[in-house]
Amino acid sequence: MSDKTNEKNKLETLEKRVQELEKENAGLKATLEQEAQEHEKVSMDLAIGLSEAFVVLQKISQGDFSVRASEDVENELLARLGVVINRTNDALSAAKAQTQNMIKELATPVIRVWDEVLVLPLIGTLDSQRAQHVMETLLERITKDGARIVILDITGVPYVDSLVAANIAQTMEAVKLVGAEGMLTGIRAQVAQTLVKMGVKITGVETKSNLAEGLKEAFRRLGVKAIQEKQPGD
């Protein structure tokens, strides 16, 4: 009798234990499922975030600095990636702007060849943006240096379009307005043709065949005499 009761008790305990285990199991399963879901979401977020980051990087590599990576995202890793990409972008675009400015400065070298005489030798083709920059740079220097005579040497400019031709004429007029005398040297055949055909008038500006003649004329106006002390071959 007691044996039987004993057996029954044991069985009941075991059954309870099984039930408990089953409950625990269900709990674990739910947690696992939840975790799996969360992982899936995180990896989805990561995938989307990374592909966005790649698009941004690709654009930057093509020289488009207007793009931004998002920094304000839930995933900390992505947020940090965004910050790094944006910083790199800023640095790159600043460097690019600086280089462009340097190229521009180098392309408009205003040289003071004598007291109050400035020479600006232009080399290569001019577009109207560069011509505008030339005008601004030159005028700025005239007022800063108090220049008297300004020689724009365009020997190195093989060709101009009508817009640039007009821009050169405007530059020479503006030179006069700020109070200097302008001279244009080294006009090439093509350029002369454009100037005349387009009816661009360059009024009141001396033109000389080359820079040396221009300099001689400048010295004559300033009353500067160059004296050759020795004859060549002496």
Place this chain on the structure above:
Amino acid sequence: MAELSFLTFRGNIIVALHGEMTDSSVRNFQSHLLEEIERIHARGLIIDISALEFVDSYMARVFVETAKMAQLMDTRTVLVGMKPEIAITLIQMGLSFEGVFSAVNLDRGLEILEKERARKRGRR
């Protein structure tokens, strides 16, 4: 309108414009200036515009006109100290300043007046 004061130097009138000018103050400036030229028999006139923030077509016209009127009274006019950006603007707008001398600074302005005077004496 800012008070105008004329400075006289070796028979030349020097006037500096600054700040803000309405159209009527620009007109006033012109008639005062011409009266002063007549009063002292000025030989030259220097208008210093280095302090002007901008020059529009109205002001530019008055400068050119004043120079022409002064010329009729045998007085040469030099415009001194035009900012580069103002020069670019006026030229791009299509203004012409024919018959007006320009100088980068006052010294140069006076120098131009001297030279003009010498040229006139030479012609005589």
Place this chain on the structure above:
Amino acid sequence: MNGSFDIISEEDVLHAGNEISRLTREKGFSILDRIQIRTAFSELARNMVVHAGGGKVQYTLLDDWGLQLVFEDHGPGIPDIGKAMSTGFSTTKSMGLGLPGSKKLADDFHVVSKPGEGTKITFFRKIRNDQVNNKNEGINNGQRHDFSRGERNG
């Protein structure tokens, strides 16, 4: 950022112009931009006072992009816009450079006018970041949208 000024007298032209100069200086426009905007402002605001008995200017500052000025009056209007836009044309024996000159200083410019009703002139100027005097040197402002060249109406 935007706002407006009533322009009735010569003094109004001056005061509003000073305000525009201040705004463009604060926004980092280059000296050339500022002077050209101020000059065009002076021309077009004066026209409202001289030819239309006054009007209103609305400005809109678009960050990193430019400045739009709209001049609107209920004056007599311009019967022949093409003629008025040509250099030297003036009904008051003046220079006739205000309209064509302002257009040359603009990146976008259009005039709408009806005789008897009034005139509306829109002036737009981009911020240039490639100029000698630009304060923003070294900062790339990224892509610029191109303001479509408006056709002239009226």
